[in-house]
Amino acid sequence: xxxxxxxxxxxxxxxAWISPILGLLxxxxxxxxxxxxxxxxxFPHIKQNADTNCPSLPGMEDVFVVxxxxxxxxxxxxxxxxxxxxxxxxxxxIFSDYNETINNVQLHDVLDSVTEDIKQSNPxxxxxxxxxxxxxxxxxxxxxxxxxxxxFGKPNNPGWKLDKxxxxxxxxxxxxxxxxAKWYVFMEADTYFFWPNLLAWLAQLExxxxxxxxxxxxxxxxxxxxxxxxxxxxxxxxxxxVTLRRYDLDxxxxxxxxxxxxxxxxxxxxxxxxxxxxxxxxxxVSGQPSELDFFSEGYRKxxxxxxxxxxxxxxxxxxxxxxxxxxxxxxxHMVRPKLGGTVAGWxxxxxxxxxxxxxxxxxxxxLCYRDDKCVQxxxxxxxxxxxxxxxxxxxxxxxxxxxxxxxxxALVEDMGSCPQPKWIVS
Numbered sequence: 001x002x003x004x005x006x007x008x009x010x011x012x013x014x015x016a017w018i019s020p021i022l023g024l025l026x027x028x029x030x031x032x033x034x035x036x037x038x039x040x041x042x043f044p045h046i047k048q049n050a051d052t053n054c055p056s057l058p059g060m061e062d063v064f065v066v067x068x069x070x071x072x073x074x075x076x077x078x079x080x081x082x083x084x085x086x087x088x089x090x091x092x093x094i095f096s097d098y099n100e101t102i103n104n105v106q107l108h109d110v111l112d113s114v115t116e117d118i119k120q121s122n123p124x125x126x127x128x129x130x131x132x133x134x135x136x137x138x139x140x141x142x143x144x145x146x147x148x149x150x151x152f153g154k155p156n157n158p159g160w161k162l163d164k165x166x167x168x169x170x171x172x173x174x175x176x177x178x179x180x181a182k183w184y185v186f187m188e189a190d191t192y193f194f195w196p197n198l199l200a201w202l203a204q205l206e207x208x209x210x211x212x213x214x215x216x217x218x219x220x221x222x223x224x225x226x227x228x229x230x231x232x233x234x235x236x237x238x239x240x241x242v243t244l245r246r247y248d249l250d251x252x253x254x255x256x257x258x259x260x261x262x263x264x265x266x267x268x269x270x271x272x273x274x275x276x277x278x279x280x281x282x283x284x285v286s287g288q289p290s291e292l293d294f295f296s297e298g299y300r301k302x303x304x305x306x307x308x309x310x311x312x313x314x315x316x317x318x319x320x321x322x323x324x325x326x327x328x329x330x331x332x333h334m335v336r337p338k339l340g341g342t343v344a345g346w347x348x349x350x351x352x353x354x355x356x357x358x359x360x361x362x363x364x365x366x367l368c369y370r371d372d373k374c375v376q377x378x379x380x381x382x383x384x385x386x387x388x389x390x391x392x393x394x395x396x397x398x399x400x401x402x403x404x405x406x407x408x409x410a411l412v413e414d415m416g417s418c419p420q421p422k423w424i425v426s
Contacts, residue, residue, distance in 0.1 A: 054088035055317050059199040062207070064181035065092035066174050068166055068227070069107070069189045071100075071131055072144055072159035077189035078102050084310035085192060093177050095170055097162055098131050110170050111162075118253060124165060127158040164262030167227065168252055168269060172242045182207035184238055187230045192309045197324045197421075202232070204423045210237040210275045215284040217263070223277055224267020229284050231263075240273040241266075280424060308334065324421045332412070335392050339376075342402035348376050348393035358384035361400050368404060375411060376403045 065086065069078055074096055082103050086092055095110035111119075111128060119125045130138035143158050174184055183202055187193065205211060211234040214225020225231035233241070245252045252269065259265050267277065312334055316325060342361065358364045364384035368377040373388045380399040390408045393401060 055196065057088065057195055057199060059203060060088075060195065061090055062182040063089075063091065063199070063202070064174065064178045064184050065089050066170065066184060066186045067092065067094045067189065068110070068163075068170060068186065069094065069096050070159045070163060071096060071098040071127075071136065072139065073189055074098075074100070074102060074107060078105075078107070080306055081189070084306055085187070085195075088195075091178060091181065093174065095166065095173065097128050097159075097166065098136075100136075108173070110166050110173050113169055113173070114165060115253070118165075118257075122257060124161045128162055164260065164265065165256055167262035167266040168241075168245055168256060171233070171238060171266070172245070175238050175242055180235075182235055184233045184235070185230065186227070186232070188228045190306070191228060191230045192306045193230060194309075194313060194325050198232075200324055200421070201423050204425050205234075207234050208236065210234055210240055210273075212237050212270045212275045212277045213280050213284070214277055216277065216279040217267075219261060219264045222264050222268050222271065224264045224270075225277055225280070225284075227263035227266075231280075231284070237270065237273075237275045240275055241269050244273040245269060278424065278426070326418055326421070328412070328415070328417065335390075336408070336412075338392055339390060339403045339408060340405050342400060344400045345395055345397055346393060346401045347380075347396035347399040348378050348387075348401040348403070349391050356384050356386075357382060361402075365402055368402075373407075374404065375407045376401065378402075 067078070067081060067086065078094065079102065082105060094105065094107045096107040097109060097111050098107070099109045100107050109132075111125075114125075119129060127139075127143055145157055170186070174186075185193070185198065211232065212225065213233075214231035215229035217224055217226045252265075255268065256262065256265050270277065312330070313325065316329070316333075342365065356367060358367065358379060359382070361379040364377050364379040364386075367384055368374040368386045371386060371388075374386045375390045376387050378385045378393075378399060378401040390403060390411065
């Protein structure tokens, strides 16, 4: 297990959390001699934190971490990363669509190198141009619209529509910022990595090879790494991607313009550069612990809740644990203690299929007990849903949920244990 993040669109025919090809060779001169190249970015170099809560992270010096965000979310979401996920990281940079400083850390405008023709003619850049001219005071209520995530993203969210333009420039600007890292780890403002897990996984791979590691998703015929789940590129993969894009910048701008998902555009660039994606599930997954199905196999494992995960990870190491964090550990420490009895105003997320008619919550509970495999139930509006898989869920008015905890514990025991992590290497 390494990273958590909400899902973006389901697989056809997509995934991410950390538990756990040859490309084009390039000459740096090629991409430094073409249009609109911005000056090199000075990236922060953070000395080892004196905080004794920072574990020793062998291999972290070889990694460059990139956090992608935007002006509509940065002030709300970046500070927690500076206090948690980035706190002990020696080399990182934060890219946004607006140059600003948050908690004394510089955020860099990754869209600075995009041509003025595109910025002035494409409506996706409306919010960018207003903020660039007048600062944050130019933001409107509609700019801050969170919108509902659909199969085609968030079409009514201006920041989301602009975000797709960041992916390809981000690869090039990252390489300018630090061109000698072995691995480049990309994350978003709602991604969480278990760094010891990630480093242990990367140690199994040859950084000299062009690697593209991510939570597999698919749109049409393009398989790509879900950006929100976090993805990893080796140095040769970075160079291959930058070289191919530099060969015809206008063509790749057109690809971005005509697509709705920037992570998919990056996946196409990687594939065309000869760098196939190594499917990283279940090392990288999307979602958060409260919504995760820890017991089923498949593409539905999820995770997030950054500060809760950070505090769990600190406790894990303070207690002397040095092995990778597994799904079993997260369930036992973060989810199982919260399961028990019946809770009003709570939905344990099992209402996706039609439920049985039920006169009361008590009758719903009885229905669950009558099924030997039922471990949880949920009641609302005269309907009862039961499930063979335990999920924590979230607050929701007019819903009541409960669990049969002895059966949940029996499920845990039946799952057994994993004495050694099985890393994905091919």
